[in-house]
Amino acid sequence: MNKRCGYVSIIGRPNVGKSTLLNLLVGYKISAIANKPQTTRTNVRGIVTDENYQLIFTDTPGIHQQAKNLLNMTLNSEAVAALEDVDAVVMIVEALKWTDEDELALKRLKHVKSPVYLLVNKVDRVKPKERLFPYLEKVSAKYHFKEIIPGSATNQINTDRLLKVLVESAPEGEWAYDEDSITDQPIRSLCAEFIREQLVLNLHQELPYFTAVHIERYEETPRHVEIDAVIWVARESQKGIIIGKKGETLKRIGTDARRSIEEFIDKKVVIKQWVKVEEEWQNNPRHLQELGIMSNR
Ligand SMILES: Nc1nc2c(ncn2[C@@H]2O[C@H](COP(=O)(O)OP(=O)(O)OP(=O)(O)O)[C@@H](O)[C@H]2O)c(=O)[nH]1
Numbered sequence: 313m314n315k316r317c318g319y320v321s322i323i324g325r326p327n328v329g330k331s332t333l334l335n336l337l338v339g340y341k342i343s344a345i346a347n348k349p350q351t352t353r354t355n356v357r358g359i360v361t362d363e364n365y366q367l368i369f370t371d372t373p374g375i376h377q378q379a380k381n382l383l384n385m386t387l388n389s390e391a392v393a394a395l396e397d398v399d400a401v402v403m404i405v406e407a408l409k410w411t412d413e414d415e416l417a418l419k420r421l422k423h424v425k426s427p428v429y430l431l432v433n434k435v436d437r438v439k440p441k442e443r444l445f446p447y448l449e450k451v452s453a454k455y456h457f458k459e460i461i462p463g464s465a466t467n468q469i470n471t472d473r474l475l476k477v478l479v480e481s482a483p484e485g486e487w488a489y490d491e492d493s494i495t496d497q498p499i500r501s502l503c504a505e506f507i508r509e510q511l512v513l514n515l516h517q518e519l520p521y522f523t524a525v526h527i528e529r530y531e532e533t534p535r536h537v538e539i540d541a542v543i544w545v546a547r548e549s550q551k552g553i554i555i556g557k558k559g560e561t562l563k564r565i566g567t568d569a570r571r572s573i574e575e576f577i578d579k580k581v582v583i584k585q586w587v588k589v590e591e592e593w594q595n596n597p598r599h600l601q602e603l604g605i606m607s608n609r
């Protein structure tokens with residue numbers, strides 16, 4: 313069999329399970345997961361290589377409404393940009409739900425020429441299963457999906473089927489990456505992603521939306537890796553909340569992120585963190601570029 317190499321983008325509204333699917337397929341945690349919308353802030357690439365194929369997945373920020381500031385507009389436009397020049401698209405929705413934001417994500421597929429597969433995710437929660445049938449019928453009328461796959465990224469239901477059809481949609485060709493590559497994200501972005509994940513998990517309500525992480529230094533010594541991270545916030549009061557009483561919240565965020573990074577790079581890690589305030593960072597293009605959220609297209 314000839315080798316196949318294909319590019320696949322994963323899109324959908326926030327919180328449907330895009331990053332969970334990416335991590336499952338890649339077999340490593342490279343994209344942050346949290347039960348809150350807008351966890352993913354940049355397009356994250358994950359590479360899956362088997363004997364006869366290589367698939368290069370792009371996990372995108374959730375497409376959402378009320379994108380009023382530059383940050384939110386950028387998240388939406390980066391997600392849409394990932395639909396260009398791919399061999400297949402996976403749109404994800406949550407079983408039994410169809411919201412205005414799903415509709416918005418669907419609209420973005422209008423000009424997509426490649427096949428679009430719909431993963432109806434989180435079916436593990438649907439009981440009894442018969443409740444799915446009318447839903448599947450309803451979503452099939454919404455777009456000419458190449459195939460609709462009910463499944464679950466956490467419980468690995470039908471994810472093999474999804475992988476199989478994606479491989480079939482990939483053109484024959486040489487691989488774009490080494491067979492042992494799992495991502496093309498620079499290690500600094502991965503570290504920022506792990507810290508951001510802990511911010512989302514450890515902070516309540518809306519606060520994570522106002523935060524961003526930038527790795528200012530990543531240095532390997534023979535014994536360990538030293539990381540200097542800046543957490544940007546928009547207000548002085550947010551800084552206080554992130555630091556917490558006697559610095560406890562920030563410490564917990566650092567410890568949890570350190571564990572994830574150590575597991576990933578298999579080396580001891582020392583993280584130093586600073587919380588800095590810049591009021592309008594979410595509307596500052598230079599800042600968004602520095603953070604890797606806005607690309608230089
Ligand atoms: N029950 C169940 N939960 C799931 C499944 N897949 C993902 N989740 C959960 O859904 C939540 C959101 O998952 P993410 O992967 O972060 O979602 P996302 O689409 O990447 O979200 P954004 O980055 O905010 O756009 C997490 O709590 C996941 O554990 C599934 O198949 N079943």
Ligand SMILES: [Mg+2]
Pocket residue numbers: 330331332343344345351352371372373374
């Ligand atoms: Mg995500």
